[in-house]
Amino acid sequence: MAGLLAAAVTASLAAGCTMSDGPRDDGRGKTRPPSSSLANGASVLAVKIDNARAARPHTGLSAADVVYVEQVEGGLSRLMAVYASKLPKAVGPVRSARESDLELLRQFNRPTLAFSGAQGRLLPLIDKAPLQAVPPGKAADAYFRSKHRPSPHNLYLRPQRLMASAPGMDALTTGFRFGAAPAGGRATTSQTVRYELAQYTFTWSGSRNRWLVAMDGKAAETTDGKRIAVGTVVVQYVKVRKSTFHDSLGKNTPYTETVGSGKARVLRDGRAYDVNWKRPKATDGTTFTTKDGKRVNFKHGQVWVVFANAS
Numbered sequence: 001m002a003g004l005l006a007a008a009v010t011a012s013l014a015a016g017c018t019m020s021d022g023p024r025d026d027g028r029g030k031t032r033p034p035s036s037s038l039a040n041g042a043s044v045l046a047v048k049i050d051n052a053r054a055a056r057p058h059t060g061l062s063a064a065d066v067v068y069v070e071q072v073e074g075g076l077s078r079l080m081a082v083y084a085s086k087l088p089k090a091v092g093p094v095r096s097a098r099e100s101d102l103e104l105l106r107q108f109n110r111p112t113l114a115f116s117g118a119q120g121r122l123l124p125l126i127d128k129a130p131l132q133a134v135p136p137g138k139a140a141d142a143y144f145r146s147k148h149r150p151s152p153h154n155l156y157l158r159p160q161r162l163m164a165s166a167p168g169m170d171a172l173t174t175g176f177r178f179g180a181a182p183a184g185g186r187a188t189t190s191q192t193v194r195y196e197l198a199q200y201t202f203t204w205s206g207s208r209n210r211w212l213v214a215m216d217g218k219a220a221e222t223t224d225g226k227r228i229a230v231g232t233v234v235v236q237y238v239k240v241r242k243s244t245f246h247d248s249l250g251k252n253t254p255y256t257e258t259v260g261s262g263k264a265r266v267l268r269d270g271r272a273y274d275v276n277w278k279r280p281k282a283t284d285g286t287t288f289t290t291k292d293g294k295r296v297n298f299k300h301g302q303v304w305v306v307f308a309n310a311s
């Protein structure tokens with residue numbers, strides 16, 4: 001199945017396929033009509049990615065420098081993939097934005113946010129935020145729909161139609177620091193994070209020197225059949241409260257607070273480190289420190305940050 005979908009996505013790119021049914025969102029709101037052209041600033045590309053079971057396997061996820069995991073309505077989850085060092089040919093499936101995204105993205109300098117749409121009352125806040133918002137209504141030729149998946153799990157992005165080239169690692173102003181592993185920690189083979197209706201498990205592979213990702217009890221792969229394996233996993237314990245927004249079924253949208261401080265668990269090199277995190281204001285990145293105040297280095301490679309409820 002993954003191989004067939006990969007071939008279909010590749011064929012769509014080669015054919016210059018656009019959306020067959022016009023710009024639209026995922027049913028929770030409407031997209032904005034085309035307006036101003038994009039500014040080609042040297043900042044990251046952030047893509048909201050569907051993570052319902054029908055949306056898997058994902059495309060282009062392994063090329064991201066950082067993947068954030070957020071809780072959404074009904075106990076489900078959604079991903080935000082951040083690209084700085086390279087741009088894949090395609091990313092997706094793309095889904096809608098949430099209020100929490102605006103605070104999370106303030107750490108970057110006017111990032112480009114690709115998303116399928118948003119709840120109607122949220123759109124004005126996105127328009128006012130210091131970012132380049134590019135739903136399909138503003139950049140229709142950058143998106144296409146696959147005929148091999150049902151809507152809304154079939155919308156894909158061509159990143160290189162939003163920016164000519166990757167901005168480079170200097171644009172990744174997350175506050176993360178990479179280098180040698182800290183002292184201490186404890187040997188760990190597996191870590192699981194559970195939401196009400198979603199589950200993530202990270203299992204250490206000594207042969208690959210990476211953490212293997214599983215979602216809802218199944219090994220996570222990309223559409224090219226490759227297992228998703230990451231260098232560093234951060235389980236960041238945050239406050240998750242109710243927002244003022246709801247989905248089309250009336251379910252409240254969780255708001256994940258990423259400004260503040262708290263506890264976290266960093267997984268790297270087969271070890272777990274219980275640390276502190278701090279992000280004083282939205283324009284700051286997040287720092288992670290040991291109990292004695294020393295900065296924690298991450299392993300070079302992709303980083304996954306899973307936001308877990310601290311309560």
